[in-house]
Amino acid sequence: MSAADPSDGSGPRSAPVDRVVLAVVAVTLLALLARFVGLGSRPFHWDEARVGYWSLRFLDTGAFEYRPVAGGPFLYVVERFVLGAVGATDATARAVVAVVGGCSPLLALLFRRRRSADASATPRYRLTDTETVAMAGLLAVSPTLLYYGRFLRGDLPLAVFGLVVVGCTVRVLDAEDAAAARPYRYLGAAALAVAVAASAFVVGYLLCWLAAAALTVDQRRLVDAGEGARDHLERAVERLRGTTRSALGAVGVFLVVHLFFYAPRVDGSIRPSPAAVEAAFLGAARAFYGVRVVGRRQGGEHQLLPYLSAHVETLLAASAVVVGLAAVGFLADRYGRGETRPVIAFHAYWAGASLLVFPVITEESAAWLTVHTVAPAVVPAAAAVGLLGRYASRSLSRDDAVGVAVAALLALAVAGQLGVAAAGTAYGPTTPENPLAHHAQPADDLDPFVADVSTAIEGNDGVDVLFYGPEFVPVYDDRPDRPPVSDAWGNRLPLPWYLERLGAETDGVREEAGLDALESQPPVVVADASRRAALAARLEGYESSTYRLSLWNREVVVFVR
Template identity: 50%
Template structure:
């Protein structure tokens, strides 16, 4: 067999292994995808997606996150109907297909490193959990990693398709979450450090100025493809950030007469809103406490990845090739540990995803080095080294498996480190089933909230963000009631129920009103639910 045939055969085996891991990744993300009740953040995204679809109106609101999920979930709901499963499906597919991104690095990584990199992307418990969660963090991490991989492949092959792939992935990343500014900062730091690295320009030859001049000539030669890529990016950003008008009176993407206003709103208007909400008027926080909390979460939720990543970084830098792609991932990871605690407004487990995105590559490299160490020990019949390697690999697999079983598929309670406070501790599926049956065929108001904590003078005020705090106290119930097409209202206390024309089939109340409501709602089923991990108990009365 020739060297070319051997290389092609090895590449085929690598591709087959990565595809197999991708199928496994899809399976672990899709199984039981709708079993866990919606988190508050998921409830917001799901509710406003339904409202946007109902009214036909859409406008980018920074407090609601990026527009990506709101727009891509609408056709999913139209096809499959709104449910916990269908709402999370897009994120699950993005996360499940992410191991394929490892193939973009196969020219820079060894075969075993590529496969193990894909394995980490497929089976990391934290990535699995947030691939089953309706937030933009996982799509942002995935699109950013794909964009990086496409740029690496572009440098290696010179093929234009990788330029367009990087552009598309990068533009989609811009639509997912405001955390994208952290990625820009991390990439600038990592890019500069790699560019300035002594080993890099010793390998290429010449001074840094010579390299800058060479890059400039390359940009001129690629002027036409770069122009096309720019137009592609503009088109993607315009589609997601452009407003849609419900009545045709305002800027509307589908109304050519308003196109100048649409352009202004999609680009300048969106940027101005983002700066205003996320920079000018945001509350500050103590950086050190957020930094420590973020680092603790990274270590707690992804200990095997951290160990393998540190090992891979150390060996690569001080005893290996010190490859630019691995160095970039190392600097990206380090910068993320500093930048994301600064830009986040809440210490939450999902922020860890943004540090794990580059760490997965380092973990794949580290895992490959451990496997090679084990193979060498077995080949030399060194029992002690074989035992050490076997114990390390067993510990990594066992820890990842235990965390997956307990946190990804386990109950949502205080012991689950991946479940943030806004995750309901119980199962709201039975509540949704009972409420849906109770309101079937009802005319008028279907659901009434009781208590100052939930009271709104007008429930329509929550159709678009930002919303009153009392509406936020209802989460994630608005999602469940909206997908039933339920009409909701509220009263400040139990006695005001008597002023309603008729008693609604569903009543949601604070527990302190139980005695008063038990007397008024004779014949109703009453059940207590927890809307958070603790201290968010409610009563739900449903007409039998």
Template identity: 45%
Template sequence: MSREGDAAPGGSERTPVSLAGLSFRRDRVLGVVVALAFAGLLVRLVGLGARPFHWDEARVGYWTLRYLDTGAYQYRPIAGGPLLPLVGRTLFALVGVSEWVARLPIAVLGAALPLVALLFRDRLDDAETVLFAALLAFQPLVLYYSRFLRGDVPLALFGFAFVGFALRAWDRDSRRDAYAATVTLALAASASGFAAGYLCCWLAAWVLVVEQRSVAADGGASARAAVAALRARLAGTTTAAARAALLFVGTTVFLFAPRAGPGVDVGLYDPTEFHLAIYEGTVGALWRFVGVRVVNRYPDGTHSLLPYLGDAAGALTAVALPVVAVGVGTTLWVRYASARRPLVEGVGYWGLLAVVLFPTIAEVSASWTLVHVVVPLSLPAAVGFAALLRRGVAAASGPDVDTGTVVAVALVVLAVVAQVGAVTAGSVYGPSDRDNRLAQFAQPSDDLEPIEAAARAAADGDSSTAEVLYVGAAYHVTPDRTTRFPPVSDAWGNRLPLPWYVEAAGADATSTANVSTFGSAYANASEPPVVIAAPTHRTELAERLGSDYEATTYRLGLWNREVVVFTAPERR
């Protein structure tokens, strides 16, 4: 795994390589990549709060608000990793509550993805590094989910950073990089439970790189030599390994340990329960994850594999075809090339394995799983694009211009730019409707800000009076259940994403199973300022509330998910 072994085809890492005829000085690559990251941040911040919250975003946002209100938090695998609630609570406390603020950490972490390319400069030439950073900054699917309150992009960032730091620790015999690798691994685990899939991909990719080609070439001698080299490298590093392990455990405990409050008995900051917090933040968190995502996943967590793979293939073709096609092609090219490039080959295997693994372990068919495919394939894609551009520049700058090659390369570049631009304009910044290939079913089609505005106008700070009333059996939470801390009933889930908007408005909510019990559900049998119900109750509620209320229908999903909201004139 030497630096020379990862030299670019047709070039060497020790020789400056040009990108489309422009030579990058080694000390300027850093500036170019930082500029790409800054540009990536700008495009992520544009209209960041314009799209209404997806149900998953609303779930994370609601429990973050509850954490802000009560100070109580406990890792629940079904609600995602602890990283977003911890960061979100701090931002809400400092800046205020809004969709823009809630998504800001994801945008910042997504914009930091191009900086990860710098960790691989020992194994990529300058052109490949810059192109890799550019793909991570502007690839439409990654850009879309860098503006979405889920842990997929943070996981991709910290997962790739772990690989980068681990390789640098190996190549440079650097303890500092080894320590950074342990911290980023803990951060990756805290971002999303999909981190378990990353471990599987990494292990399988390592086996394919080290073992398979070795067996084919020399009967396994190279594999045995690689294992012996690893054992020799680790020998005598007990102190460094202990420090790295301590960093990993400490970071993990801080991220996963519960914070005491209503519904949570053990807290990280209680000295008398610190030992319990350490257990809950490590072994307890692991068993929670296994219990929810593995043991109790079946049979309800199963799904047909081929439809999910078909959805993934269709989405990748529509929104990420250049990266996937060139990334896969470059991986196969490097696999059978005479000059070995273990990094390019291994990361390519990682991306190819992810195409099958993540749609398999996902519980719903959604394009966010493809973030974990596109990000790793961006590295071999960057290598392929760099080779293509070098070929075009060489054809244009020689004594005899190869017009056919120049035109072919120009057409490929034009097609890639056009596809990226079209997907970005139509899907990343386009409307949230059924024609948007990146929007998942649980993405509301209508702007829901008027509901929050009505609830905010009705909120009076009096906790004894609920300003929002849900009507209907599907939305009714029985008196023996609560929505103030988890676990909550399925009826609460049926309300998504509205609980976020009601909570963000500072309003209180109650519910009734049907219109006939309307009065008993609301204090003093008076009329609630905001009433939310299924469309089937529209006529009954219109008669019950009278003409003073205005009814508006909102689409809470891309199809078959509508609610009617009644608001009093003086509350709107």
């Protein structure tokens, strides 16, 4: 027998396979598949069209500057690389968000109990193996996260990178020494910078984190630690601060990532200069304050109760299973017999705070706000799944057939409800009955529009697509190269995205006199559906089609020569 043969007990042994990691990776692959199947089947929402259109303009001109009204710069900067590399389609544009959402189950490993040779040193306050896999599964299939993981907005990236920040914080608190904590401190700083670049709603995350941290510390003082709570808090703060070198390194990582996303670009690249640094930090802060704070004070207020009730209704309609599991997980942890776990309490309080924070800070009541409640709720929800797993295991060990049957039925009910909700929302028809479908989602398939316009403008010289009527044409010269733009241009959405993809030259006239002044009739004319009869009499040799550009109250007629 060879000396290197491990079977004699003397040779090297391979490390055991970590089944939890394998399970989480398998869930991640399924999550990616779920997000990429039919990714381009739903037409672009107006918000998606804005992001897509200005990403194409950035790709074309190479010029970019942060504009708060258009959302965070993360998607625009990344989309420029993606669209330039693989081309512009609905699916490729959404691929960035799909990859972020599809990979999100991996971050469940950040909340897993750390393995240690010293069993007494293993943190008891994190997720068990079963709960880790459950969290990964909930991130993969929760209807809200799945729907908006196939949607070109910054909400899902913000939620994922927000969880990464908290997960890295957990790892820093659990690290055995400063060297082990350093990678997570730097990763957390980078994730925070990306979260800031993803969406202005990051302000809501900071508020929720502060509230959740205060309530978690207070709970630990009242329930577990008593007078020792201050000592626990001081040790946690000391671990998070780390050495001066690591703290400065984390700040440096944050600043570099922030500069990368917020610095203005010329010819597609950042020009290193004091002006670029000033624009990325002071200029961006001033712009954000002027639009999101001063602008809100000047007529952006809204009543809280209608927004709050709409937020809760959408949660219960689309993510009742996750919300219910989160409530059970939190209550069992808070009032159960064993020690409470801060990681469960923190995320439960975070989700609870989001119910109030986001309806307050948002300017529009929309279904995507539920992403910011469901994302933290998956942690206490995973704890509830773990509770069910432990109940099933105990029943099985006692040969309790009734207990095993109850556990199996509950598991089937949870999985079935999640599957039905996901199928009905993420893959279901785009109708007002879909609780996650926003009114600015086109009700009709726009692929025929793209095909007709593409054929009609081929070889055309001059204006390819003419928008007709005051609904689509402002009284002043509107150049939509960058936001903000007029409401009239906004009424064209999501068509500008599709027309920009085709390279179509567009123009507009407000009245019939403008049509008469044209040197030649363009191959495509777009107008409000109410103007069909008047235009049909003037546009001989054209065929018309009607498209619903929203779930209600937005129909256009398209004349194609």
